[in-house]
Amino acid sequence: MILILLRKSAMLLLSAVILLLLTFWFHVRSNDLGDQDLFLRFLIYLNRILRLDFGFSAQSSRPVSGEFLEYGAATAELCLAAMIPSLAAGFFLGCFAALHKDRWLDSAITNSSIMFSSIPVFWIAQIFIALLAVRVDWIPSNGRISLLYSTEQITGFILVDTLLRDGFGDSFLNALTHFILPVLSLSILPTTEMIRIVRNSLYSVMQQNYIKAAFSRGWSSWYIIYRHGLRNAMPSILAQCGSVLFLTFTSVIIVENVYNWPGVGTWIIEAIRSGDVNVVNAYLVLVGMLFVVLNISLEFAADLSIIYLNHPGRGRSTPS
Amino acid sequence: MALLDIRNLSVRVGPGRDALTVVDRISLTVNEGRILALVGASGSGKSLLMQAVMMLRRDNISYSADRFKLDGEDLLKIPSRKRRRIIGQNISFIMQDPRQSLDPTMKIRDQIYEVMPRIPWYHVLSRLKNFFRRTRSKTAAALLHRSGIRDHERILGSYPAQLSDVECQKIMLAIALASKPRILLLDEPVVNLETASRLQVLKLLDRCAKNDRTAVVVICNDLASVYNFADEFAFMYAGQIVERGSRDRILNNPRHPYTASLIRTMLELGRNGRLKRYLPVLSGKHPDYRSMPVGCRFGARCRRARRECNREPEMIISKNEQYRCHFPLEDGALYEDE
Amino acid sequence: MNSGDPLIRLSGVCYREHSPWFSRLFRAEYILKDISFSLEDGESMAVVGDEDSGKSELIALIAGLLEPTRGRILYSGQTAAANPRNRARNFRMIFQDQETSLNRKLRIRDILQIPLLINTGMDRRERLERIADTLNLVDLPESIAGRYPSELSHGQMKRVSFARALILNPRVILADKSISSFDPNLRAHICNMLLRLQKERRISSIITTSDLDLVRNISDRLLVLDRGEIVEFGDTRKILSAPQSPTATRLLMNYYNEYRCDADHVLERGRKAVKHHEF
Numbered sequence: 040m041i042l043i044l045l046r047k048s049a050m051l052l053l054s055a056v057i058l059l060l061l062t063f064w065f066h067v068r069s070n071d072l073g074d075q076d077l078f079l080r081f082l083i084y085l086n087r088i089l090r091l092d093f094g095f096s097a098q099s100s101r102p103v104s105g106e107f108l109e110y111g112a113a114t115a116e117l118c119l120a121a122m123i124p125s126l127a128a129g130f131f132l133g134c135f136a137a138l139h140k141d142r143w144l145d146s147a148i149t150n151s152s153i154m155f156s157s158i159p160v161f162w163i164a165q166i167f168i169a170l171l172a173v174r175v176d177w178i179p180s181n182g183r184i185s186l187l188y189s190t191e192q193i194t195g196f197i198l199v200d201t202l203l204r205d206g207f208g209d210s211f212l213n214a215l216t217h218f219i220l221p222v223l224s225l226s227i228l229p230t231t232e233m234i235r236i237v238r239n240s241l242y243s244v245m246q247q248n249y250i251k252a253a254f255s256r257g258w259s260s261w262y263i264i265y266r267h268g269l270r271n272a273m274p275s276i277l278a279q280c281g282s283v284l285f286l287t288f289t290s291v292i293i294v295e296n297v298y299n300w301p302g303v304g305t306w307i308i309e310a311i312r313s314g315d316v317n318v319v320n321a322y323l324v325l326v327g328m329l330f331v332v333l334n335i336s337l338e339f340a341a342d343l344s345i346i347y348l349n350h351p352g353r354g355r356s357t358p359s
Numbered sequence: 360m361a362l363l364d365i366r367n368l369s370v371r372v373g374p375g376r377d378a379l380t381v382v383d384r385i386s387l388t389v390n391e392g393r394i395l396a397l398v399g400a401s402g403s404g405k406s407l408l409m410q411a412v413m414m415l416r417r418d419n420i421s422y423s424a425d426r427f428k429l430d431g432e433d434l435l436k437i438p439s440r441k442r443r444r445i446i447g448q449n450i451s452f453i454m455q456d457p458r459q460s461l462d463p464t465m466k467i468r469d470q471i472y473e474v475m476p477r478i479p480w481y482h483v484l485s486r487l488k489n490f491f492r493r494t495r496s497k498t499a500a501a502l503l504h505r506s507g508i509r510d511h512e513r514i515l516g517s518y519p520a521q522l523s524d525v526e527c528q529k530i531m532l533a534i535a536l537a538s539k540p541r542i543l544l545l546d547e548p549v550v551n552l553e554t555a556s557r558l559q560v561l562k563l564l565d566r567c568a569k570n571d572r573t574a575v576v577v578i579c580n581d582l583a584s585v586y587n588f589a590d591e592f593a594f595m596y597a598g599q600i601v602e603r604g605s606r607d608r609i610l611n612n613p614r615h616p617y618t619a620s621l622i623r624t625m626l627e628l629g630r631n632g633r634l635k636r637y638l639p640v641l642s643g644k645h646p647d648y649r650s651m652p653v654g655c656r657f658g659a660r661c662r663r664a665r666r667e668c669n670r671e672p673e674m675i676i677s678k679n680e681q682y683r684c685h686f687p688l689e690d691g692a693l694y695e696d697e
Numbered sequence: 698m699n700s701g702d703p704l705i706r707l708s709g710v711c712y713r714e715h716s717p718w719f720s721r722l723f724r725a726e727y728i729l730k731d732i733s734f735s736l737e738d739g740e741s742m743a744v745v746g747d748e749d750s751g752k753s754e755l756i757a758l759i760a761g762l763l764e765p766t767r768g769r770i771l772y773s774g775q776t777a778a779a780n781p782r783n784r785a786r787n788f789r790m791i792f793q794d795q796e797t798s799l800n801r802k803l804r805i806r807d808i809l810q811i812p813l814l815i816n817t818g819m820d821r822r823e824r825l826e827r828i829a830d831t832l833n834l835v836d837l838p839e840s841i842a843g844r845y846p847s848e849l850s851h852g853q854m855k856r857v858s859f860a861r862a863l864i865l866n867p868r869v870i871l872a873d874k875s876i877s878s879f880d881p882n883l884r885a886h887i888c889n890m891l892l893r894l895q896k897e898r899r900i901s902s903i904i905t906t907s908d909l910d911l912v913r914n915i916s917d918r919l920l921v922l923d924r925g926e927i928v929e930f931g932d933t934r935k936i937l938s939a940p941q942s943p944t945a946t947r948l949l950m951n952y953y954n955e956y957r958c959d960a961d962h963v964l965e966r967g968r969k970a971v972k973h974h975e976f
Contacts, residue, residue, distance in 0.1 A: 141418050248459040255413045256474065256538070257447015266473070267462050400880040402850030523748055550878045551793075553748050554907045554951045580880035583908075624881045628888075628910045635892055635914065638885035644838065645852070 040346060047339045051331065058327045059085065062320060069316040093321035098313060103321045106306070111325075112195025113183060114291060114302035117221055120198075122287050125226035129233025129283075136234065137241035137268075138260055148234060156231035160290045164224040164297040171220065181299045184214045221298045228290055229283045236279045240272040247271070278341040281334050288330070361388035362574050363412075363450075363542055366426035370404070370411045372648075374419055379648040382408050383598040386674070389542055392572040394564060396585045398621065399595030400645055405578045406455070408595070409544050413452050414443060430541065450542040451535035455550070457527040461519035467530055468515040471499045474537045506533040507563055525556035532563060542574045543567060549584050561588045583625045586610065594618045597646050597656040600674075602682040614680060614687035616661045617641075655685070702774030704869065704901060705759065705788075706735035710768035712754055728754050729925045732768070736918060738868075741891070741901040743912040743933065745948060746922035752905040755922070756873045759903065760790040773868075786816050789862035791872040798858055799846040805857055806842040812865050831860045836886055852883055859887065863894075870894075872904045876911065884911070891915050909952045913937055921945045 063084050067077070087093070093103035136148040172180035179185065183197050188210040193200045198218070201211040244250065245268055253263045269276075295304030303322070310318035370382035382404045389395060399405050411422045427434045429449055434442050454460045462470060475498060500511040506529045508514055519527060528548060535543060545564070549557040565588055567573045579585050582592075586606070593603040594617060602615040613619040620641050627638050643660035646652055652659055654669035661668070667685045674683050712729040728751045736742055744752045757763045759770065761777055761784050769776060777784045792798035799808055809828045813819055819827065829839050835856040846854055855875065862870050876887055892915055894900040906912060912919060912933060919936045921929040923944040929936055940946045 248454050248456060249462045251415065252452070252454060252460040254443075255415055255447060255452040257444040267465075270464050271462065400882060401852035401855070525748060547878075551874060552907075554909075554948065556748065557907075558951065580878075581884075582881060583910075621881055624885045628881075628885070628914065637889045637892060638914070640885045640889060641882050644836065645850075 040343075043339070043342050043346075047335050047342075051335045054331045054335070055328065058331060059088070059324070062323045062327070065323065066320055069320070088324055093324075094317040096310075096318050097315045098309070098318075103317050106318075107303070107321055107325060109192070109195060110301060110303045110306045113197070113300065114295065114304065116196045116198065117218075117225065117295070117300060117302060118287055118291055120218055121222045121225035121291075122229055122283075124222075125230040126233055126283065129230040130237055132230075133234045133237025134241060134264055134269075136238040137245055138264065140238075140242055140245070145238075149238065152231040152234045155227050156235075158227070160224060160228065161293050161297055163227065164220070164294055167220050167224055168297070178219050179213075179217050180220050183217050183301060184210070185217075188213060221294050221300055224297075225287065225291060225294045228286050232283050232286055233280075236276055236283070237272075240275040240279070241268055244268050244271045274341050274345045277337060277344055281337045284333055284337075285330070288326075360431065362391050362430055363387070363389040364426060364428040365412070365424060368408070368411055368422065368424040368427070370407045371421045371423075372407070372419060378419075378421065381598050381648050382411060385598075385600055387412075387593070387600070389574045389576060391541075391574050392568050393590045394568050394575040394577060394588055395591045395593060396582075396589035397576060397578045397593050397595060398582050398585075399580065401580055402645055403595040404598040405580075405595055406546055409452065409546055409576075409578060412544065413450060414439075414446055448538060449540055450544060451538065451540040452544045453528075453531045453535050453546065453548060455546045457531045457548075458519055458522075458524060460531055461527060463519055466516060466518060467522075468496075468499065471502060471515070471530075471534060471537065474534050475499065475502075476538065502533045502537050503530070506530070506536065507559055508533070525552050525559065528552065528556075528560055529563070532560070536567065536571075536573075539571075540573065542576065544576045544578075546578045547580065548577060550579070550581070557584060561585065564588065582621050583628070586625075592618075594621070597651070598648070599656060599683060600681075601657065601684070602680075604680045604682075608679060612688070612690045614682040615657075615684045616663055616688065617657050619688055655683075657684075702771070703735040704738045704740070704773060705903075706771040706774075707759075708733050708769050708771075710758065710765045710770060712751070712758055712763060712766050727766070727925055729758070729765075732925075732927055734920065734927065734930050736901070736903070739895065739899040739901060740917045741895055741915060742903045742918040742920060743916040744903070744905045744920045744922060745907065745909070745912065746905075746944070747924075747948075749924060750922040751925040752922055753873050756790070756871050756903065756905055760788060760871050761785075762790070782816070786865050787868040789865060789867040789870055791858055791862045791870065791875050793873050793875050793878075799854060801846055803845070804842065805844055805846070805849075808846070808857065809842070809861055809864050812861065816865055827864060828860075831864045834863060834890065835860045852880060855879060855883070859890075863900075866898070866900075868900060870900060870902045872902065874905055876904055876906055876908075888915055907952075909937065909949065921948070 060081075063081055066084060067080070091104045093107075095101065096103050096106055099106065132148050132152075136145040139145045168180045171178050184201070188201070193203055197214045198211065201208075201214050205211060241264070245264075250263060250267055253267055254260075291302070292304035292308070294300070295302045296308055299305065303326070307319065307322045309315075310322070365385070365387045367384045367386060368382065369380055369384055371378040372381050373379050385408060387408075397405050397408070407420070410417065410420070411424075414422065424435065429445065432445075434445065437445065461467070472495060475495065496515075499515060503511050503514060508526065508529050514522065514526065514530065519530075522530070543564070548564070549560055552560065564575050564577065568575045568590075577585055577589065589606055591603065591605055592609045594601050594615065596617050602609070602613065602618045604614075609618060610622060613622055620639070623639055641660050646656055646659065654671050655661070655664065658664045658668040663686050665686065670685075672683045672685050674681055675687075710729060710732040711727050713727045732755065744755055746752050754763060758765055772780070772784050772788060775783060803811075806825075806828060809831065810824055813824050813827060828842060832839055832841065837853060837856050837860065841849065841853065841857075846857070849857065858875075870891070876884060879887060888911060891900075891902050895902070895915075902915065904912075904916070916933050919929070919931065919933040920927060921936065921940075921942065921944055923942075928942040928944045929940065936945055937949065940949055
């Protein structure tokens with residue numbers, strides 16, 4: 040347990056150092072530093088990053104870290120809103136598919152998930168706009184909230200903010216309608232990925248004899264899935280969940296740009312276009328660190344679940 | 360009346376039109392308090408028959424039967440979900456590899472608690488939870504004790520990977536007996552065990568049948584391993600039951616040539632005397648389900664086969680013997696035709 | 698490789714499970730302790746013992762699946778390190794779990810071809826001939842070569858893995874428990890096959906089984922193990938008729954007295970018939 044924790048922290052440290060070296064290289068290339076000692080510069084750079092001081096944005100002349108927080112909250116809200124339902128839905132649909140493997144329900148779920156996963160995000164997003172926002176004009180497709188309402192920030196999460204300010208009123212509903220299209224187009228890919236992961240891991244477990252033995256005792260399928268199936272499939276599901284997160288993070292940039300969502304995605308694209316070096320650097324460091332931390336903590340969770348469930352790998356081994 | 364009465368049970372394997380009939384119109388009755396050994400070569404459809412009796416749902420396998428009565432209740436008329444529950448409560452099934460039939464991630468304790476009958480209104484009586492916990496662990500220990508395990512504490516607290524094969528088999532027996540089944544089905548329970556452990560398991564089965572009046576059906580491919588524990592034998596060949604009868608009758612006067620050949624092999628192997636001698640074997644091969652021979656399925660390997668054997672023999676049922684052969688062996692004819 | 702060297706010689710072989718470096722403080726117990734014996738060319742051997750006696754480990758050590766912690770194993774007078782091909786070609790193992798030991802994605806022909814491709818320089822026609830021969834040897838139709846393992850029955854899969862062991866014309870076949878789980882007819886057939894191989898081609902066998910009748914019929918030497926130690930090693934006939942050690946006596950008692958006696962009165966008539974009639 041402690042050993043695993045140590046190993047994971049060592050991995051974390053190593054990947055963080057590699058990441059920082061890469062971004063430092065970017066920093067050196069983008070800012071002309073003259074003949075200064077590289078090592079010294081790196082220490083200074085490190086010091087600044089540890090204090091979360093990324094300089095000022097060239098566009099808005101505001102501190103980059105403050106801006107990142109503001110945009111990051113918008114992105115995080117969108118990601119959470121898309122990911123929580125899609126993880127849950129993917130989980131249940133995957134269980135269904137594994138339970139009814141090779142029957143019509145399974146083929147319906149898997150085939151439609153393959154179909155949806157092969158649709159490009161930017162395309163489906165534009166189709167949504169064309170159909171739901173332009174043709175019938177039911178749902179707004181631009182920004183986080185209508186300009187009629189004040190956008191003063193409290194927590195940065197717009198749904199929470201409007202709720203806190205006006206209660207369950209017009210502004211909250213307006214913000215909610217702004218959420219529908221981005222969330223819809225963002226949640227397609229993670230859902231299909233989750234279905235694939237859960238179906239495959241659960242199915243390989245459902246082939247085992249102890250599952251058949253449980254079925255032979257006449258218990259209900261969902262009880263067996265819960266008690267024996269998921270219990271044994273959990274480590275492999277957890278270990279693969281990282282790919283769902285990364286899928287969401289990469290597609291959120293596209294979605295934000297299509298729906299003009301004021302998040303990290305639009306921010307970084309704008310910064311790249313206008314050559315705003317400080318912003319790009321901050322983005323690289325912060326998002327890179329986020330990914331490293333997430334990935335390693337997911338692996339740690341998978342290891343913990345293996346220990347907790349005492350997998351056969353730890354038992355007495357028998358040869359041949 | 361028989362506890363389990365199955366008439367013309369067929370199992371078809373494979374998708375749609377290409378399905379092969381592997382178990383072909385088998386009629387099986389199982390009686391209370393008797394041990395029935397189902398003997399046959401591997402590939403004769405014994406395991407499939409057991410799965411069909413449990414009505415386990417599997418890909419590409421379909422079952423059909425004319426009659427399926429459990430203790431007088433016709434299960435074919437009951438919706439499938441309820442049917443599965445009734446079968447699960449009344450019939451316990453132990454699969455071939457005991458270690459793999461235990462969940463590797465759960466302690467034995469939890470797996471035994473899981474199968475014990477739930478205490479009704481458990482959550483209402485939560486004040487008495489401690490009392491129930493104690494009785495529960497006592498019951499689990501008693502269950503293990505009954506299936507021949509002495510050190511309950513160690514077994515209850517360990518995972519399947521930490522236990523030996525025979526311990527796993529005994530735990531599976533304890534789990535199977537926890538729901539007080541009327542029928543116990545075992546798929547090759549002793550095949551990978553040592554002699555001493557085999558004896559323990561078989562004696563347990565014997566006790567189940569004699570004391571609790573459980574009907575026990577043991578699948579085995581080796582006659583020698585069960586022959587002094589079973590009361591009755593049924594021999595399967597190529598998806599059909601070819602002979603059935605009580606132990607004494609079968610061992611002394613087998614009727615079907617296939618049965619006779621098995622008994623002959625067993626006796627020859629067990630005979631003291633010369634070392635390094637060749638054993639009698641059946642010539643030919645077990646027929647392929649894809650191209651089943653016309654008429655008697657054993658015909659190609661049978662020395663007694665004549666022209667009539669091109670017609671499929673019916674099951675001949677008399678008072679204490681059932682066999683499927685046109686030219687059955689006479690009394691005491693076990694060694695005559697070799 | 699002198700002709701005078703024994704087929705296999707184990708000297709002082711100990712084995713314990715490999716443990717990670719940090720738990721080496723808590724020493725795992727030895728599963729096999731100081732095993733020394735040698736087997737002459739053309740002799741076959743059986744290993745018997747209780748469940749925790751380490752028979753499976755012994756077979757796995759000889760097959761090279763495990764490395765001995767201490768001691769040496771000489772194959773025809775050479776260590777495996779000196780001549781790895783010798784062990785790979787001449788000491789073939791049959792695995793107990795037939796379903797998982799055959800690659801599901803390969804046809805039977807390819808499963809049997811792989812050892813030939815690796816170890817011999819045969820051309821395609823020779824390989825196919827050898828495969829057909831070996832399939833005949835284990836009583837399988839040649840048409841089976843084009844099928845996949847999942848299409849075969851359990852017994853056929855067992856025979857295929859026997860065929861895979863035999864395909865290189867090895868000098869020794871190692872089988873761990875697999876023979877005793879066959880059905881009687883197949884077992885008699887395999888038993889005959891092992892005898893024939895031994896008589897005609899001098900292919901020995903090293904098996905572990907609990908079936909003493911089988912042991913008596915096919916092996917020359919018997920090794921009785923008790924908790925990782927050799928308690929008796931010698932001529933099968935001698936040990937089975939007059940066991941010296943308590944372990945061997947117990948095994949024999951279990952097998953003959955308890956396991957067999959109940960049915961004897963039933964079978965008496967049958968045995969008489971056997972006496973009258975020789976096969």
